Amino acid sequence: MYWNQQPEKIAEFVHQKSIEILTEVGFCAPEESLLSRLSKAGFIVNQETKMVRITQELLEAALKTLPKDVKLFNRAGSIGLDFNNGSRFMGAGTPVNVLDLENGERRNATHQDVCNLITIQDALPQVDIVRPTVTATDLGNHSDLVEIAELARRTEKPIVHRTLSPERVEAAVELLAATRGGEEALRSQPNFATLYCPISPGYYTEENIQCMLKWAEYGVPITLLSMAMGGASAPVTLLGELVVINTDILAWIVVLQILFPGQKLLYGSVSSVLDMRTGILPLGAPERGMVNSGAAIMGHYYGIPSMCGGLSSDAKELDVQAGFEKTVTAVPLLLEGASIVYGVGSTDAGSEISYSQMIMDAEFIGGLRRMMQGISIHNLGEEVELIKANTPRGNFLKAKHTKINYAQHWKPEFLNRDAYETWFERGESLESKCREKAKRILQEHKHAPLPANVEAELERIIRRFLGPDFGFDPIK
Amino acid sequence: MKEELLEKLAQSVIDGEPEDAAALAKEALDQGLDPLECITNGLTKGIQKVGELFADGEYFLPELIIGADAMKGALDILEPALVGGQKREVVANVVLGTVEGDLHEIGKTLVGTMLTANGFKVKDIGVDQPASAFVEAVKESDATIIGASALLTTTMLQQEKLIQALEEAGLRKNVKVMVGGAPVTEAYAKKIGADGYAEDAISAVNLAFRLADAPE
Numbered sequence: 008m009y010w011n012q013q014p015e016k017i018a019e020f021v022h023q024k025s026i027e028i029l030t031e032v033g034f035c036a037p038e039e040s041l042l043s044r045l046s047k048a049g050f051i052v053n054q055e056t057k058m059v060r061i062t063q064e065l066l067e068a069a070l071k072t073l074p075k076d077v078k079l080f081n082r083a084g085s086i087g088l089d090f091n092n093g094s095r096f097m098g099a100g101t102p103v104n105v106l107d108l109e110n111g112e113r114r115n116a117t118h119q120d121v122c123n124l125i126t127i128q129d130a131l132p133q134v135d136i137v138r139p140t141v142t143a144t145d146l147g148n149h150s151d152l153v154e155i156a157e158l159a160r161r162t163e164k165p166i167v168h169r170t171l172s173p174e175r176v177e178a179a180v181e182l183l184a185a186t187r188g189g190e191e192a193l194r195s196q197p198n199f200a201t202l203y204c205p206i207s208p209g210y211y212t213e214e215n216i217q218c219m220l221k222w223a224e225y226g227v228p229i230t231l232l233s234m235a236m237g238g239a240s241a242p243v244t245l246l247g248e249l250v251v252i253n254t255d256i257l258a259w260i261v262v263l264q265i266l267f268p269g270q271k272l273l274y275g276s277v278s279s280v281l282d283m284r285t286g287i288l289p290l291g292a293p294e295r296g297m298v299n300s301g302a303a304i305m306g307h308y309y310g311i312p313s314m315c316g317g318l319s320s321d322a323k324e325l326d327v328q329a330g331f332e333k334t335v336t337a338v339p340l341l342l343e344g345a346s347i348v349y350g351v352g353s354t355d356a357g358s359e360i361s362y363s364q365m366i367m368d369a370e371f372i373g374g375l376r377r378m379m380q381g382i383s384i385h386n387l388g389e390e391v392e393l394i395k396a397n398t399p400r401g402n403f404l405k406a407k408h409t410k411i412n413y414a415q416h417w418k419p420e421f422l423n424r425d426a427y428e429t430w431f432e433r434g435e436s437l438e439s440k441c442r443e444k445a446k447r448i449l450q451e452h453k454h455a456p457l458p459a460n461v462e463a464e465l466e467r468i469i470r471r472f473l474g475p476d477f478g479f480d481p482i483k
Numbered sequence: 484m485k486e487e488l489l490e491k492l493a494q495s496v497i498d499g500e501p502e503d504a505a506a507l508a509k510e511a512l513d514q515g516l517d518p519l520e521c522i523t524n525g526l527t528k529g530i531q532k533v534g535e536l537f538a539d540g541e542y543f544l545p546e547l548i549i550g551a552d553a554m555k556g557a558l559d560i561l562e563p564a565l566v567g568g569q570k571r572e573v574v575a576n577v578v579l580g581t582v583e584g585d586l587h588e589i590g591k592t593l594v595g596t597m598l599t600a601n602g603f604k605v606k607d608i609g610v611d612q613p614a615s616a617f618v619e620a621v622k623e624s625d626a627t628i629i630g631a632s633a634l635l636t637t638t639m640l641q642q643e644k645l646i647q648a649l650e651e652a653g654l655r656k657n658v659k660v661m662v663g664g665a666p667v668t669e670a671y672a673k674k675i676g677a678d679g680y681a682e683d684a685i686s687a688v689n690l691a692f693r694l695a696d697a698p699e
Contacts, residue, residue: 103636210586213637283543
């Protein structure tokens with residue numbers, strides 16, 4: 008247990024405070040048609056201020072229809088990610104910059120980077136859920152649809168993304184449905200979830216509201232993703248910030264359940280606290296892992312998967328800062344059982360994705376997962392006999408028991424355990440090893456292909472919505 | 484008596500007490516003190532001290548912001564009382580806002596506070612402001628610097644539109660444009676023809692000094 012109280016007690020406390028805020032003050036929903044729908048449904052709506060308050064009855068009804076068994080599936084719809092057996096890891100996203108694979112320099116990310124980074128996530132067994140992780144800046148305002156199509160084509164793993172405008176949702180659903188043999192599979196065994204951020208406290212933009220309502224019409228899972236900044240857009244204390252996070256999310260759990268009963272939702276938080284020196288939002292701060300572990304607790308409380316920002320850092324390169332911050336922001340999430348840890352590949356407060364960091368993060372995930380196994384109590388009969396037989400000064404390396412059981416120890420791929428001289432003679436940096444691996448993946452890894460007719464259909468859909476110049480494959 | 488009041492004014496800014504600052508400003512006017520002297524030898528001294536403490540790592544943003552807030556409250560009382568040709572000395576007039584389609588407020592406001600604390604006069608036009616609103620504000624305020632914030636990859640394009648609008652209004656050569664926000668980079672700023680880019684509020688102040696051609 009990580010917080011100094013039982014998680015259920017914390018959750019109940021925070022939940023009650025959110026109810027107080029949502030019934031007394033409410034939240035702002037600047038979307039005309041939604042306001043009248045909410046008013047009809049029993050919400051207390053102020054048309055002038057666009058403030059909406061909930062009632063106890065609405066809350067109860069919403070929590071009753073909120074689906075508790077939300078899973079994300081593979082593209083075939085055959086395997087659902089189990090969120091009850093340790094945290095799952097997801098690519099970060101989606102800044103406009105990338106640290107170049109060849110020279111590590113910061114530059115605008117392109118369509119090519121999107122394809123590369125999807126392929127790397129597809130290849131890394133430690134990554135469970137794939138994001139484009141960067142924005143294809145060479146595609147301008149059309150990046151969202153192409154990114155969704157590339158996700159759907161280049162990996163069988165569950166994928167997460169969003170559209171930039173509500174008009175795009177229909178096209179995105181068409182693309183996704185084409186890879187699933189129809190909309191029904193997308194709804195019943197979703198391999199895709201979307202995400203939208205409120206501006207905390209208590210506000211979603213008109214456009215984001217329209218996007219969410221549109222996705223809900225198709226029954227696609229939506230992540231309500233708080234991005235609170237403690238000390239700026241939320242109270243500076245972590246518990247106070249958690250109340251803001253929860254209030255923003257609970258408000259829209261109620262809205263979406265009342266309008267679309269049974270709509271699948273995820274509880275998301277990529278929050279942190281404002282750095283009081285620079286005014287940036289540091290994503291490597293211990294507080295980042297701490298406050299988002301609160302979101303994991305709340306996700307458990309409502310019975311929906313939590314998507315929590317962590318395994319993140321403010322480092323500008325693959326260095327000791329990155330190592331410390333990645334770990335310190337991941338551990339609280341793992342301890343509180345976050346369903347999804349959202350951060351693979353991210354660096355510099357989320358401003359860039361780094362190829363080498365993405366590879367290194369996979370290494371960290373391996374070690375962290377091992378750490379989380381803890382020491383299990385088991386029948387020690389064999390070990391005790393072995394100890395007796397080897398006392399004194401025996402050698403356990405010769406024992407069969409060792410050969411059978413050593414596999415459970417974690418074996419790093421990149422972290423160095425060589426003797427000093429070996430290490431010195433090889434002269435390889437972690438950075439160069441990670442870059443080599445990324446390049447090797449890009450050369451060798453083949454994603455599971457879609458049937459040719461589906462590929463052609465995706466291309467047709469893209470062109471129909473974006474024009475004849477758009478297509479796939481900066482590289483085949 | 485006068486010295487004591489000026490010192491108290493300065494201290495109210497250093498301690499970050501907006502109510503005290505406003506009350507002291509009123510008291511000073513009631514006692515017939517020169518408002519310009521209250522600003523120069525009271526408030527400005529206070530905010531300079533706040534800036535020093537921040538630079539020394541003793542103060543952090545909360546002290547800075549509430550200090551600037553205290554200063555602003557007192558200025559609102561003292562400035563209207565200036566007589567004749569009296570004018571508060573400012574480094575430069577700045578128009579600040581978040582571009583159209585973007586509702587992000589905090590970073591922009593922080594830059595405004597930091598500029599105020601460093602002697603700039605800031606007209607904050609708020610969030611979701613079309614290029615035309617920036618243009619109008621420049622005309623009204625004789626600003627020589629514009630700060631335009633965008634936090635979304637979709638809205639940063641509005642920063643370019645703003646520069647075009649300034650060209651069209653014939654104002655481009657009168658004002659320097661600085662841009663900022665999470666997705667914005669130095670290269671992007673150059674590409675759209677902005678005069679400068681700052682990554683955070685502190686570098687925004689340094690940039691503004693450079694753009695105003697004033698010593699930092």
